[in-house]
Amino acid sequence: MKTFSLSEAAIDPVALLRKLENRGIGAVVTFEGRVRDRNEGRAVRGLAYEAYAELAEVEGARILDEARSRFDTTQALCVHRVGDLVLGELAVWVGVSAAHRDAAFAACRYVIDEVKARVPIWKREHYVQGEAEWLHPGT
Amino acid sequence: MNYTLLYFASLRDAAGCAQEGVASEARDPRALYAEAAARHAFKMPLERVRVAVNGAFADVDRPLRDDDEIAFLPPVSGG
Numbered sequence: 117m118k119t120f121s122l123s124e125a126a127i128d129p130v131a132l133l134r135k136l137e138n139r140g141i142g143a144v145v146t147f148e149g150r151v152r153d154r155n156e157g158r159a160v161r162g163l164a165y166e167a168y169a170e171l172a173e174v175e176g177a178r179i180l181d182e183a184r185s186r187f188d189t190t191q192a193l194c195v196h197r198v199g200d201l202v203l204g205e206l207a208v209w210v211g212v213s214a215a216h217r218d219a220a221f222a223a224c225r226y227v228i229d230e231v232k233a234r235v236p237i238w239k240r241e242h243y244v245q246g247e248a249e250w251l252h253p254g255t
Numbered sequence: 256m257n258y259t260l261l262y263f264a265s266l267r268d269a270a271g272c273a274q275e276g277v278a279s280e281a282r283d284p285r286a287l288y289a290e291a292a293a294r295h296a297f298k299m300p301l302e303r304v305r306v307a308v309n310g311a312f313a314d315v316d317r318p319l320r321d322d323d324e325i326a327f328l329p330p331v332s333g334g
Contacts, residue, residue: 149334165333168263168326170310196333208334228334236307237333238264250265251332254303 120176120194122167122237127195127206136213141190145220147228149208151201155251159244165198165207168236172196179230187223189214194227196237256282258319260291261326266304270295284308284325285315291327303330 117135129148136144153160176194183192190213197207210227214220242248257278262270270291281287284306291297306315307326319325 166264166267167333168261168307168328171307171312171326174310175312232331232334234331235333236263236305236328236331238329239332240264250268250329252265252299252303252330253332254330 118173118177119180119192120173120231120235121196122169122172122198123195124197124199127197127209129206129209129211132193132195132209132211135193136191136211138190138213140215141213142215143217143220144211144213145217145224146212147208147210147224148206149228151203151205151207153203155241158241160203160241161244162200162202162242163207164200164240164242165196166238166240167196167198169198172235172237175235176231179227179234182230183212183223183227186226187212187214187219188216189219189223192223192227194231196231196235198237256280256319256321258287258322259324260287261324262291263326264329264332266297266299266327266329269297269299282319283316284313284319284327287319287325288315288327299329304328 192212212224305328
């Protein structure tokens with residue numbers, strides 16, 4: 117099973133959660149990143165994600181491997197949207213299962229932080245005022 | 256040598272294409288980016304760009320071979 121995937125369709129967190137089920141786990145931590153209506157003072161009406169899919173899938177899978185080897189987790193999964201998203205829509209989902217909560221929280225945090233920093237995915241925000249801009253953090 | 260160049264996000268917009276084939280004397284991604292930046296009037300300095308060669312992250316000074324595919328990746332903003 118692929119641990120990291122890009123999705124052109126809406127993310128289904130209930131279906132993803134089912135993939136984490138296992139009798140040995142005592143904790144599940146999930147993170148849902150959603151499309152917000154404002155960013156840096158500007159009103160946002162929607163956004164689009166573009167990915168370098170070939171490399172994003174390799175780098176994403178590497179991050180999930182790292183999470184499983186650094187923390188005592190049972191399973192770790194991540195799905196990231198590509199394409200056009202509306203306000204409130206799920207942009208990224210991370211789910212981690214483990215025997216105990218400390219590992220699940222830590223691994224979930226690790227995955228979302230590393231995905232944001234390393235995976236070749238870009239966000240283009242469309243503003244209520246009409247214009248649109250690619251976000252490239254770190255001027 | 257012949258290369259395929261891939262551009263993403265704002266670099267794709269600035270280049271006006273996602274991909275282009277070039278014949279170039281450049282022998283590493285650093286020199287190729289300088290050529291592309293001049294051709295397309297890129298404003299983003301190479302210091303902010305990550306490079307991938309044939310689908311894997313690579314150093315900007317890595318020697319290139321004929322038919323390599325070089326991707327120029329501006330700072331990422333997923334999540």
